[in-house]
Amino acid sequence: MDEEKPLLSKDIAAVRVDLEPPTPYGSIAGNHPSLLTQNEVASQFRQKGSSSLLDGHEAVTLTWQNINVNLNPPSRGCFRGPDPNTRPKPILRNVHGTVKPGTLLAILGASGSGKTTLLNSLTSRFHPMLDFTGEVLVNGVDFGRGIRNISAYVQQDDLFIATMTVREHLTFRALLRMDKNISKERRIRRVEEVINELGLTKCAENIIGAPGRMKGISGGEMRRLSFASEIMTNPPLLFCDEATSGLDSFMAENIVQTLKAMASRGKTILCTIHQPSSEVYALFDQVLVMAEGRVAYMGSSPDALEFFKQQGYLCPVNYNPADYYIMTLAVVPGRESECRDRVEKICDGFKHSEFDQKIEEEYAAIRTSVSYNESDISDTDFSNTSRYESSWVRQMACLLKRCWLTNLREPMVIRVRFAQTVMIGLILGLIYLRLDVDQKGVQNINGVLFLLITNLTFTNVFAVVNAFPIELPIFLREYGIGLYRVDSYFLSKMLAELPTFIIIPFILVCIDYWMVGLYDSAEAFLICAGILLLVANICVSFGYLISTIANSVNMALAIGPPLMVPLLMFGGFFLNAGSVPKYFIWLEYLSWFKYANELLAINQWKHIDHIACPAENKNDNVTSSPNRADGCQYRNGEQVLKYFSFDEDNWYLDFALLATLLVAFRILAFIILFIKARRSTA
The missing domain is CATH 3.40.50.300 (P-loop containing nucleotide triphosphate hydrolases)
Structure with missing residues (x-):
């Protein structure tokens, strides 16, 4: 292409028969210097592509x-098809x-x-x-x-x-x-x-x-x-x-x-x-x-x-x-x-x-004016070339930049969520301030651990479902015109939002871990932070899944809580893990609440060798029984884990299952998004 040639000519006649070079597919009705087959026309369009259009020399009738x-x-439903009388x-x-x-x-x-x-x-x-x-x-x-x-x-x-x-x-x-x-x-x-x-x-x-x-x-x-x-x-x-x-x-x-x-x-x-x-x-x-x-x-x-x-x-x-x-x-x-x-x-x-x-x-x-042969050209005539003008790398670079700018400039993503995290963290920290490791403290500590999981779940799921469905129509339109691929869009969005969904949950952990007075160990703190960061990103994945299923923010907000409440019930806090009905056991396997709660409990209690008991103040001859009438329900962390049916042997399995849920939810969300995108261009 001649770089010095202006993109748009200043004075072009309506018929444009004076353009040089002449249009490759013949001039308009009444003036046909050459007869081209449909394959020849389509071939020249493909060869010239959109770059030729920059010169403004294409005349279309x-x-x-x-x-x-x-x-x-x-359709009448139930695979009966449409009503033949209609x-x-x-x-x-x-x-x-x-x-x-x-x-x-x-x-x-x-x-x-x-x-x-x-x-x-x-x-x-x-x-x-x-x-x-x-x-x-x-x-x-x-x-x-x-x-x-x-x-x-x-x-x-x-x-x-x-x-x-x-x-x-x-x-x-x-x-x-x-x-x-x-x-x-x-x-x-x-x-x-x-x-x-x-x-x-x-x-x-x-x-x-x-x-x-x-x-x-x-x-x-x-x-x-x-x-x-x-x-x-x-x-x-x-x-x-x-x-x-x-x-x-x-x-x-x-x-x-x-x-x-x-x-x-x-x-x-x-x-x-x-x-x-x-x-x-x-x-x-x-x-x-x-x-x-x-x-x-x-x-x-x-x-x-x-x-x-x-x-x-x-x-x-x-x-x-x-x-x-x-x-x-x-x-x-x-x-x-x-x-x-x-x-x-x-x-x-x-x-x-x-x-x-x-x-x-x-x-x-x-x-x-054009020699016609029905076998010359079909709807797939342009399928030999990619529908995308840019490479996958360029798509990723442009989409990453756009997503990153969007996150920085959208007040709901940064300022409000940051303030919300700090406020909730301080409230939880003040309510559960410096808990004692005693009989009453066991319930309080387990409660605050489950509240951290619940807060991160609802915060991150709703952060996604309030934003992603709004952008979905824009994505479908841009994908429809061949601007970028589904995978480049989905991957760039995940990468651009990843820092937000790491930093904000980490701030919550930093505030509450030390204010509550959980197990005083740098290793235990980092493990707790890692578990909760994993939970936060699983919830983001679940939010992507809900957003791709729903067609609007209102629909996503309507179906989100009913899907999460059953998973929350099987998290091991409201219902003992050993008491789950067999016909609902499959829901337990889908609950990140269960795996995260078990991991946080093990991380907190496995190092606790002694839990204060009121009987100790009376110099009572206590035994190891957790069911004494003297108020000594738990003697150590092992008994706490046993009471809640948590097993230390599940440590690596729980991590693996959390990672599996994170990947599985995102793959399902991508598949649904891909199907929607393909249907939108049908």
Whole structure:
């Protein structure tokens, strides 16, 4: 790639027939200097990759024909399949259209008219419940799912890591998404160009933030950042779902002006929009008006007025045309039959109009411009190359940096958790301050040991389930566009959070071990700290597992406690280990409370040779019996362990089982996350 060549040309005609070199797949309808097979087209796209798109020399004409989408009836359960008496519900019916380079197309229609479904169909994003038929061509070639390789999709919801700045976010995307042959300096320069192009210079160093949680950039700036994220590789084809949703009229016009400027550089842009103002409507080159899943009109904005006039629906003077079309085609409650008859009449009128005939002619010309062979190309045509532009090492480096910055800047991770740990540690330390090793002290010491395990469990599990599910939709979207792998994301997140889940539990142990007055030995202290650090990270693993199973924070918080309470009951404190019912013995094996409690008890009591007894003050001739009526329940640590059914022979086994739980929970969490990620791209 020529490093001195500007990324974006300043003046590109809508048709772009003057570009040098010419497009590799033939020019648009009506001018076909060469006929290429689909394999040749796909091969050249693969060879050029996203690096070629930086030069802005790709011109894309998108056509679609006979798009039909039906919603299949839901399954009746018990492997019975859908109800045969329930017919599929049509969502799109024989939708067709053409968009040429340099065109900004607005897809209009009332809610439920099929706008987003059409956009998803054009980009091969199909819900499992939907049945799709039809043909989508890029310059006469059916790329199937390969259309994602040459296009960008700006979805309706803005999803970002709230603690990143605008420049950091775009740099992250540039390092991972741009072609691997592009130098880092070139990527950084591209970031600055996109920031300037979309007017993000003023907020480039600001935190992105999250509405209702963290103050950041404005809604309009966040929307422009969504566009900036997707056009980093300068794709020739751009899809936008509800580009102005949630914005005021000024910001909405600003966003559409940005899209208009991008289209003037030769891009093909399709945008669904909800009730644009008259000023915004005037910016669109073409409009596609949809109603009840059908095309009511498609063509230039001025011709739309003429078409609706021909159908007997004249837009009043000084009336927003977009509002008039939507109101004319809306289905009013209580007048469903009348409104649907009007919609069908208008859609049938368009089907037999000269506007629809023009679309059919353009489609036929484009369709014949490329020699077609159904066996030439398939959905797997792009599968010979990796879906990731960056190496695994680069993914790990970028993700580690992002996760680390997120942890440092998120107040809930550092400041609040640190203060919470110190406060709880001091409260426990003051309640159990300098316990005596006597008959009453045995219960108190065992109680504080179990409380340490319980506190670390709930603190660390909820620390994960309150944060991980929030980030999960961002991960699924970034994985869907091939930004990074599942394993690199999961591993980098674990590594970045590991210091937090080591330092904070260690602080709790340091406070309480010496304040409570547990066995006075540096070795015993380090072993106790090691056990509790292991428990803390097992709980983090369990939190990952719950978070990947749940789809939201609320669901994770709802299923977390019911799963932990049975494990807590079999921890050896509320129920003696020798009294566990046989039919629940399997739950005992899954309880880290049991293994950790046994280890902490052995670490505390195995060195205690003498426990003070009230009878000793009376010079009573005591025996070794632990059941004397004189109040001497325990004589030494061995009797304490025996009473609670703890066995010193389980020392290494308990450590091994704790390590097994830590690894097993994380492997299960990774598998579930991997399955979710693969399903999201299906």
